Amino acid sequence: MFKLAASLLLTLPLLAQAADARTFIKVQEKDPEMVAAIERARASLDEFLAINAKPPKEASDFRLKVMVQDENGTEHLWVTPFKSLGQDRFKGIISNQPRIVDSVEGGQEYEFSRAQISDWGYVKDGRQIGSYTVCALFKQMSKAEVKFYREKHGFECKD
Template sequence: MKLAVRATIALLLAFAPVSADAQSGEKGVLGVASDDPEMAAAIEQARASLDDFLILSEAPPSGTATFKLKVRIEDGTATEHFWIIPFHRTASGFAGILANEPQAVHNVVAGQEIEFTRDEISDWGYTKNGHQVGSFTVCVMLKKMSKEDADYLRDNYGFDC
């Protein structure tokens, strides 16, 4: 697999049911400006549909798997978004395992269990019969990467966007 594709996968995925440790050796961040209008719309779409996703994740229907949340983590002036797999509700919000190796922030590590609030959630996703559902921010990122890398992710991870 090309290094550029592997780097892209490290940030985006955690789509396949692998452990956070399995991804920790991967490097690469696809940067998107904090004021990017497409990304802001994707985050808003994810947040608007979050309640329905959370209900579904509590009793997953047949054919669904890999329910995940994407969470914003800040460290000083650096901000990075990570997939959390698996996740669960807590008395004060949510907790789960950080599924990606940090590149910009240094206050967390891949495989670490973190706690977070609803306000820090930027996306959600799961697979249904081999196709991605949700993952709105990933669909934006697919537009910003090379056609080859985007096609690889679509072909191998079930994106229809």
């Protein structure tokens, strides 16, 4: 059984300002909070893609989190920038360095399907919009790490 993994260090490359802000958290495949976060992100993906297509001037850092699988397991990696290729296909640059899969690497252009998308996010007026899986990870992070992401990067996740 594959394990779902998420990397916060490089998962948020646009946000990570401190070189020592490196957190890698493994989450079981059926973790109820992570499953709910992914379902929430997927349910609102069309809305996000519409905003991305015509972004308001105060919005930036649009990104998708994509599930990548190979013989080593499963890892969810941020892709930014990205673009639609039509027919539920996308292409973008992998933003973080994988820690589990070795079929891709950070900085690589990667083509993927809508079915692989597990999250989305962007910044609007200094606040994080989306990034539901990051919020789910807060419950497994130290209070100091959560405080860092809330204060420095505008996360307003509900506890």
